[in-house]
Amino acid sequence: MLLVVGLLWAATTRAQQTQYMVFDFIKVEKDQLFDYIEFKDLLEKVYRQAFNDKMINGWDFWSLQNGADGGDFQYIMVTYFNDPVKMMNGIADEEMIQYTKIAYPHLSDVQVRQLFQQSLTMRELPMRLYMKVLAATEDQFQFKQGVLASFDLMKAVEGRFGDYEKAEIEVFKPIHQNRIDRGLMGHWSFLRSALPLGSEASSTHLTVNLYKDYMQFFNAQAYEDMNQTDAQRKAVNEGLSSRDQKWIYLATLENVVR
Template sequence: MKKLIIIAFAVLLAMPLIAQENLYVVMELMKVDNEQEMDYWETEQFWKKIHQERLKAGEIIGWDLWQLLPGGEDQGYQYATVNLYNSAEKMFGDGGDFMKHVKAAYPDMSEDDVYKKFNATAKARDLAVRIFMERIDQTEGDVSMDVGTIAYIDFMKVDMGGYSAYEKAETEVFKPWHQEMVNDGSKGYWGLFRFMVPYGSDTYASHITVNMFENLQKALNQEGPGGDLTDAQQKAVEDGLKTRDMKFTYMARLIDIVR
């Protein structure tokens, strides 16, 4: 799990349900010790109001806070925040007049108190990994994403010369199955995301897939499409699985959201 610190990535996660042709995502993976839990929650509530002001200004189109499971201190990361953008320029931008948003969110807070909050943020968690991503493909369907939504986030490692074959397999072989589950209501959403930064052969992963469910019961009872596979379909599945190495899967629960 320590290798995640050098990920080729930056989820999820709540991002998919925004009706946006282009979607860019910054995911931040947090390490939070058991004794930091309460302080971390208070810290994210402080930042939530600032994200609301950023949303009003058009800098972001959303923000999410996810709890990651299994979540133990020796199992990588406990939380993920996700910032959503409608352009790569905004995602890689400098955040505009950030202090203006802070003042709008907390007009009565002194500058000293603001910086105390910033310092408290650093103490409440370890921002271990930041990943910049673009959405490559997704299922179609109208699904509202609320607090309590469950997601499986799969970290995929694909050789740099194999991106085209892998993404084609996800889109042509596996996406139709996910779409079938969305259509029958057993799944809410599936999306494919490619890491933009960091990037390279030494990174932990290169893509993620996100499967989202309305609630825990549907997430635990997920089943693939019914029916037997033809020989051609079986071969397509086997060939598709060979295009990537599934490195790790988190179950994530959405615990806060800004839209």
Template sequence: MSANLFRGYCLHSLSRRLFILIASIAWLLILTPIADAQTAGNQQVFVSATFFKVKPGKNEAYVDMVKNTAHKVLEYRFKQKAILGWYFYEVLMTGDEEKKYDYVAVTVSTNFADLVEYPTPTRDLYMKAVSGAPKDGFDKFVAQINDLRTLVKREVYIHRAGINENTPVSKYVQIDYMKTVPGKVQDYIKTERDVYYPIHQERIKLHALTDWGLYEKLLPVSINADSDFVTANFFDDLKSLIDPKYEEAFNNIPHNVDFAKMTEMVEQLRKMVRSDIWKLVDYVDQNNTK
């Protein structure tokens, strides 16, 4: 699955300068690179994010159907070791002027092909997962859920840094969308791993975050895409948006650098496009499924 006072649209100038200085300071530290996703067998981890817009007046019915029926299908897939986890979020705020989506379903897996080829449950999977389902149960489920919401978009990401798989599920996540400068992708990944992540680790110790992750978008491919990376900043208390504890984390890291030069270096790698705030509604993973 960076964070600073909802940076996409409500970050005041002082916090912005502090964030840049922190990243700049850490740039010169000699740090051990952070490995990619650490799972059983050190397999690479992929994430599918599906965005939905709920039809007017259908919010409660949609959430009930997801929690009571879709949950069973995803729980079955988890028990069959087809996925590592599934997380269903309500979108509280987005950085867009128009809120284009209301909910996001996130599926985590080591099987890239499966995430791409089977974005929704198949009839066979539904019948196995939903005990006692009638023969026409799948068709009714599809018709009912399509009457409640519309699909906005689907994206598939590869995990690049961060995330402690033993961290309990967090109540909130801030998604920051990043656009890298052409030719600077590898430099940007290194910056997130070697510069930002150690600062976030300090913030986790200070209880401002519970976890953090960096993801690179693989699909869909578009030369006009406004972002090609996201960072996920997990926390349990919305006060973390007001007091992100960057300054305390900064003070825990030795520094002696030319601020202006380092600031320029960081800004030449990427720009922050916007931020979302999501709230967890339902999930399936090792924390609640055996």
């Protein structure tokens, strides 16, 4: 009986620890970039209220390195949840307005609603990803302004979905953990889309690679493990063949709620 209870407790604990993340890729017109930069600071205060209310587990706002003149997006907003239902429900507009009132008590109801509507008109959300974390390295990485991230969108080769996930968890995770232990990286995590996808989906998975600064980032790019065995190299190559790396977004953390 104790064994059964222990197993049930462990399963429940793992479920509670599973992390879900929503990635919002944001596009802002050039003539509104300055206004939006100011607005993201307001967002931080609003999401801080949602965090304090246990609606979310955290929130990040990242600036992409492509700048205003390149690419389809300028920013990535990441919201963390501990529950898939909370993730799918998100934070309703009216709840956002109420959190804005708490964060800015000097603003009237009319002013808050005008501010909220202005924010909706100055940006587009061309892409949103609902993701579930499957694996992550053991580390003490600190999220703070200025850290770097590489968001790598992946698509598993058709018919090799399981092979790809096994390769990321059993082959690539230990490699990234080794880099972290050597001080060449800050954090790595592997995510799968939390929603059912068809064969025409542009991506199925995402890896997040975090670095404390550019020095660590470039040292990691230059590092090559000369001690890999032939079997390890074969496993890496087989893993690479099971997925298509669709796109890499390099970003800098500008705002964070933890």
